[in-house]
Amino acid sequence: MKLEVKNLKKNFGENEVLHGISFCVESGSALGLLGRNGAGKTTTIRILMDVFKSNSGTILMDGKPFIPREHQIGYLPEERGLYPKKTVGEQLIYLGMLRGLGAKAAKANMKKWLERMEVAEYENRKLETLSKGNQQKVQLAQTLLCNPDIIILDEPFSGLDPVNSQILKDVIKEQIQEGRLVIFSSHQMSYVEEFCEEIAILNHGDLVLSGNLREIKREFGRDRLVLSSLEEESEELARRLRDTFSDLLEVEKVQKDRIIIRKLQPENKSAILKRLLEQDVDMEFFGMYEPSLNDIFVEKAGDEA
Amino acid sequence: MKQFLTVLKFELNSYFKNRSFVLTTVLLAVVMAGVIIVPTFIPGLLNSEKDETSVKEETSAEAEMTEEALDNLGVFVRTDQVDDVDMLLDMMPAQWKTFQEEQELKTAVEQEEIEAGFILESLSDVTYVVNNLSMSERYSYMFQNALSTYQRMQYLKEKGLSAEEVMEAENVGVSLSTEILGKNSARNYGYTYALVFVVYFLIIFYGQMIAVSVTTEKSNRAIEILVTSVNPNSLIFGKVLAGAIAGVLQAVLILGTGFASYYAFQDKWGGMLDFLFDIPARVLIIYGIFAMLSYLLYAFIFGMLGAMVSKTEDISKSSMPVMMIYIASFLIAMLGMSDCDSMLMKVASFIPFTSGNAMFIRVSMGSVTVWETLLSGVLLAASCVLAGILSAKIFRFGTLHYGNPLKFGATVRKLKEQ
Numbered sequence: 001m002k003l004e005v006k007n008l009k010k011n012f013g014e015n016e017v018l019h020g021i022s023f024c025v026e027s028g029s030a031l032g033l034l035g036r037n038g039a040g041k042t043t044t045i046r047i048l049m050d051v052f053k054s055n056s057g058t059i060l061m062d063g064k065p066f067i068p069r070e071h072q073i074g075y076l077p078e079e080r081g082l083y084p085k086k087t088v089g090e091q092l093i094y095l096g097m098l099r100g101l102g103a104k105a106a107k108a109n110m111k112k113w114l115e116r117m118e119v120a121e122y123e124n125r126k127l128e129t130l131s132k133g134n135q136q137k138v139q140l141a142q143t144l145l146c147n148p149d150i151i152i153l154d155e156p157f158s159g160l161d162p163v164n165s166q167i168l169k170d171v172i173k174e175q176i177q178e179g180r181l182v183i184f185s186s187h188q189m190s191y192v193e194e195f196c197e198e199i200a201i202l203n204h205g206d207l208v209l210s211g212n213l214r215e216i217k218r219e220f221g222r223d224r225l226v227l228s229s230l231e232e233e234s235e236e237l238a239r240r241l242r243d244t245f246s247d248l249l250e251v252e253k254v255q256k257d258r259i260i261i262r263k264l265q266p267e268n269k270s271a272i273l274k275r276l277l278e279q280d281v282d283m284e285f286f287g288m289y290e291p292s293l294n295d296i297f298v299e300k301a302g303d304e305a
Numbered sequence: 306m307k308q309f310l311t312v313l314k315f316e317l318n319s320y321f322k323n324r325s326f327v328l329t330t331v332l333l334a335v336v337m338a339g340v341i342i343v344p345t346f347i348p349g350l351l352n353s354e355k356d357e358t359s360v361k362e363e364t365s366a367e368a369e370m371t372e373e374a375l376d377n378l379g380v381f382v383r384t385d386q387v388d389d390v391d392m393l394l395d396m397m398p399a400q401w402k403t404f405q406e407e408q409e410l411k412t413a414v415e416q417e418e419i420e421a422g423f424i425l426e427s428l429s430d431v432t433y434v435v436n437n438l439s440m441s442e443r444y445s446y447m448f449q450n451a452l453s454t455y456q457r458m459q460y461l462k463e464k465g466l467s468a469e470e471v472m473e474a475e476n477v478g479v480s481l482s483t484e485i486l487g488k489n490s491a492r493n494y495g496y497t498y499a500l501v502f503v504v505y506f507l508i509i510f511y512g513q514m515i516a517v518s519v520t521t522e523k524s525n526r527a528i529e530i531l532v533t534s535v536n537p538n539s540l541i542f543g544k545v546l547a548g549a550i551a552g553v554l555q556a557v558l559i560l561g562t563g564f565a566s567y568y569a570f571q572d573k574w575g576g577m578l579d580f581l582f583d584i585p586a587r588v589l590i591i592y593g594i595f596a597m598l599s600y601l602l603y604a605f606i607f608g609m610l611g612a613m614v615s616k617t618e619d620i621s622k623s624s625m626p627v628m629m630i631y632i633a634s635f636l637i638a639m640l641g642m643s644d645c646d647s648m649l650m651k652v653a654s655f656i657p658f659t660s661g662n663a664m665f666i667r668v669s670m671g672s673v674t675v676w677e678t679l680l681s682g683v684l685l686a687a688s689c690v691l692a693g694i695l696s697a698k699i700f701r702f703g704t705l706h707y708g709n710p711l712k713f714g715a716t717v718r719k720l721k722e723q
Contacts, residue, residue, distance in 0.1 A: 049533045068533065075533050081526025086319075096537045097311045142530065 001027040001121055001149065001181055002060055008057035010043055017043055020057070021207050022167040024170060027149070030172070030182035032192035032213075034293075035202035036301050041185035042078045044202070045154050048183070049075055072099070074148035076156055080139050084128035088114070088138050091127065092145060099146045106145070113141035118167060127291075132159055144175070151175055153184035157191055169194065189293040199293070203301040213293070220296055223266060224289035228258040231282045244279065249271050308535050312543025313550075316518065320551035330555045334562040337411075341566040345573035375400045378444060379422035381410045386428045387455075396451035399444075400545065401721075410434060423448055428456055443614065493588075497579035497669045500640055501662050503560065504596045507552045508631055515548035516620045519611030532701060541697040545608040549601055591668045591678065598685040599661020601632060602692055609696035612703050614710040621657040623710050630658055638662035645671035655681050657688035 003025050010018040018040045025031035033041045047054045050068045059066040083091045089110055096106030099101060111135070114120040117137040121132055126171065136159045143153065156172075157165050173195055176182055186192055200210040209216065229237050238254045241261065248268050253260040263269060278285060319325050378397075381404040382390055394401045402419060404410040410422040414434050419443045424432040431452060433445045461471045519541070522528045531540060567574065567582045576583075584592075610623050637659055641650035644665050653663035654677070664681045668675045698720055703711055 046529075051529060051532060073533070075530070077533075079526040081527045081528070082530070083527060094311065094315045095534060097528065098308055098531075100307075155511055264528035 002068065003150070003181060003183075004060045005044075005048070006058045006060070008044060008047060008054045008059070010040075010052065011045060011055050016055075017205050018054070019205045021202065021205075022197070022198070023182060023207070025183060025198055027181045028176060029197045030176050030184065031198040031200060032196035033183065033185040033200050034189070034192060034301070035185070035186065035189065036298055038204075039202040039301065040205045041202055042154055044151055045078075045183070046183060048152060049073070049077075050060050064117045071150055072146050072148045073260045074143040074146065074151040076139055076143040080136065082127055082135075082139065082142065083248055087124050087127060088119070088127055088130070089123040090139070092142055095142055096145045106225045107162070109145050109147070113144055114138075116171065117141045124217070124301075133164055134162060136160055136165065137167075140171070149180060150183075151180050153180045153182070154189065155186060156184055157186060165191070189297055190293060193293045201300050208271040209296070216296065217291055217293075220291045221289045223263050223271065224252065224291075225261050225263065225272070225287065226258050226289045226299075227261060227276075227286050228284045229282050230284045234259055237281070240279075240281075245272065245275060248275065250258055258285070290298050306539075308539035309543050311548050312535065312540055316544050316547030317550060319518075320547065324643055325552065326555070333555075333559045333663065337559050337563040341563060341574075341578075342570055345570045376444070377383050377402065377419040379404055379410050379413055379419040380425065381405070381407050382425045383407070383429045384425055387425060388427075388459075389455075392458075393451060393455045394554055396454055397447050412463065420444065428452070428459075450586075452609065493623055493670045496582070496584045496588075497642065497666055499581055500584075500592050500596070500669075501635070501642075503556055504661065505631075507556055507596075507600050507637055508603045509628075511552035512603055512627070512631075513620060513624060515545055515613035516607040516614075516624060517617050518544050518548060519608050519616050519696075520614055520620060523615045523703075524617055537697040537701040538694065540607055541612070541700055542693055543605045544695065545696070549597075549604045549610075552600070552604075553597065588669045592624040592665050593662045593683060595665045595685070598689055599657075601689045602657055602661070602685060603627070605689060605692035605696050609692065609699055612696055612700035613713065613716065615703070619710050634659040634662060638666055641666050642670065655684060657685045660685050 004022075005024070006022050008018050009016065015269075021032060023029045023033075023042055027291075033044060035041045043052065046065075048059060048068070049281065082095075086094075089107075092110040092114070093103065093106045096109055097103060101109065111120065111123070114123055117140055118133050119137045119141070122134060122138070127135060130138065140156065142152065147219040151172075153172075156168060160168060169191065172182060172184075174267070176195060186193075196213055198211065199213050199216065201208050227237070227241075228234070232240075234254050234256060238251050238259050241249065241251050241259065247264070248271055249261045249263055251259060252262045263272065273286060276286065325505055376399045378399040379402045380390070388395060402413070404413065404422070407424055410419075410424065413419045414422050414436055417436065420435075422434040424434060426432060429452075433448070435442075435444075457554065458471050458509065461474070466474070522531055545630070564582060565579055582628065606627050607624065608626060614620055614623050634653070637649065637653050641647065641663060642655065644650070650663050650667060650671075653659040653666050654673075656663075660681045664673070664678060668678060695717075699716055701709070702716060702720055
């Protein structure tokens with residue numbers, strides 16, 4: 001299955017909140033929708049789920065218009081809410097049956113997923129008596145209850161402690177391996193980095209970056225090098241580089257323990273190394289710069305902070 | 306359809322597992338049975354149990370009671386125009402005391418020795434003396450009557466008729482028997498009134514509960530999961546019908562207990578409560594249909610209200626206009642019970658908001674043709690379905706709308722635009 005989103009636009013009243021969002025994701029892979037608060041992630045997801053209609057743009061599944069009701073979708077909305085006064089098991093069976101499972105299958109799946117999420121002991125407890133984290137896990141069980149082909153998770157990690165986050169990470173990885181199509185939004189870059197092949201970064205309703213994460217990283221690191229010294233402070237070294245290397249490089253960022261430089265010419269790398277040796281810089285590290293997703297995100301979406 | 310049934314079952318379960326729902330039902334049913342059964346075990350409370358001697362005893366006792374119960378009244382005659390004061394006083398049954406002085410009479414009234422007094426100034430002029438003029442004043446009226454009768458008799462006597470002849474002329478009996486071609490409204494009044502009240506209570510009690518059950522999905526934020534999992538029509542129809550079924554079931558259980566208790570102890574009651582419990586099957590069926598449909602219509606309107614607000618606290622404020630409409634319809638019905646074939650009732654029996662009560666009252670107490678009943682029923686049923694679909698649309702439209710309640714007019718306009 002291949003889900004393509006093309007040029008989605010959405011207005012709330014006079015205010016356009018999405019200015020043309022496009023991305024693409026296939027079965028067996030995950031797309032991370034990244035963006036700061038208010039960037040338009042949730043709105044995009046709600047349009048995908050047909051909670052809202054877009055003002056323009058198309059969503060295609062394998063080339064045909066995507067109608068959510070025709071697919072088994074596991075959806076974890078940003079607004080987490082179930083029935084506080086009902087028991088955990090009862091409401092999961094209800095939701096399973098609403099999505100087309102038979103009573104028996106709904107019960108079996110409920111048990112399976114509560115167990116997988118390690119909250120099986122709360123099956124007969126009212127939801128409101130559970131801690132926030134456990135309620136979140138019940139929500140996740142609800143999402144995966146019907147063995148969906150498509151899984152859409154809006155901020156799935158918010159509210160989970162590191163142990164629970166690990167459980168969820170494992171579950172998502174499993175789902176990707178089993179060939180599910182996963183879309184999830186987050187602003188916790190480390191998780192996205194761990195299992196997303198594709199990313200789309202939104203900023204104020206604009207798509208500022210999208211594509212394969214590995215390629216983006218490579219592209220982002222091109223022409224850039226990292227340099228760190230054992231003896232010299234970064235600031236001091238940066239000053240020296242600006243004074244004596246200005247024909248070869250530009251200092252791009254000075255961090256506490258390293259400097260990121262940009263080659264003025266692609267083939268400058270060995271020339272730079274040669275001059276560093278000539279100048280007897282006590283190098284700790286000299287090599288290609290590989291940006292973290294966090295770096296990319298801050299650069300693309302953090303400009304107007 | 307499957308989704309609808311799933312929602313219906315889930316929502317019904319919520320009612321039946323609700324302890325206060327079960328307790329109220331059982332308690333009210335027990336009270337109902339108690340009210341009907343307990344009096345039959347209290348000797349002397351219901352007439353039918355008494356044997357003949359006790360009836361006789363009672364009759365003489367009653368006579369004594371009547372004498373005792375006669376009011377004490379006083380009279381002072383200032384004029385000599387009234388020849389036969391005793392005859393005049395006989396015309397108005399009371400314990401009469403004749404006074405010689407005006408002041409004596411007034412004192413007696415003041416000291417409450419007598420209830421009231423009359424000072425006869427002339428044949429056509431009486432002063433009525435009383436401590437406090439009460440709303441239920443009847444002595445003065447009775448005395449006036451007595452006096453005018455006396456005058457008439459005196460006049461006839463003067464014209465040469467003997468007292469007996471006058472009495473005879475006065476007492477020409479006219480017997481009146483009524484042949485009822487339509488319905489005996491007087492007899493049907495009791496149960497019609499009671500049945501209209503049952504619907505009133507159902508709508509007042511359950512309307513709000515239904516609105517709350519719809520709003521809850523928003524306030525507990527389950528709505529996003531629901532609208533992406535289930536067709537809003539199934540959801541709204543399931544929720545509203547569950548509320549409706551729960552209400553009807555409760556009413557049937559409570560009233561059923563009443564009927565069963567009454568029919569089990571009917572002999573002991575001696576038919577005293579037939580005016581409430583002896584309802585013709587045809588009336589019951591029409592009532593069942595119209596009450597159910599009108600209750601459903603209001604249930605859907607309350608469901609719509611629930612869809613328009615996002616917090617359960619807002620429901621009572623928003624439901625005011627609907628309550629007003631229903632109370633107006635109820636008042637029209639109450640008014641119509643005294644004249645059920647009036648123009649107002651005829652019109653009201655075709656307007657869906659009022660036809661539930663109005664048509665039932667016309668069927669129960671007046672004359673109405675079959676096609677009128679059918680037409681009104683069809684109109685009401687169609688309105689129910691429309692209200693249901695509209696509330697589902699509003700529910701879907703109001704998804705994720707938090708804050709101030711939606712305005713009905715604006716919402717419908719936007720829905721049309723969509």
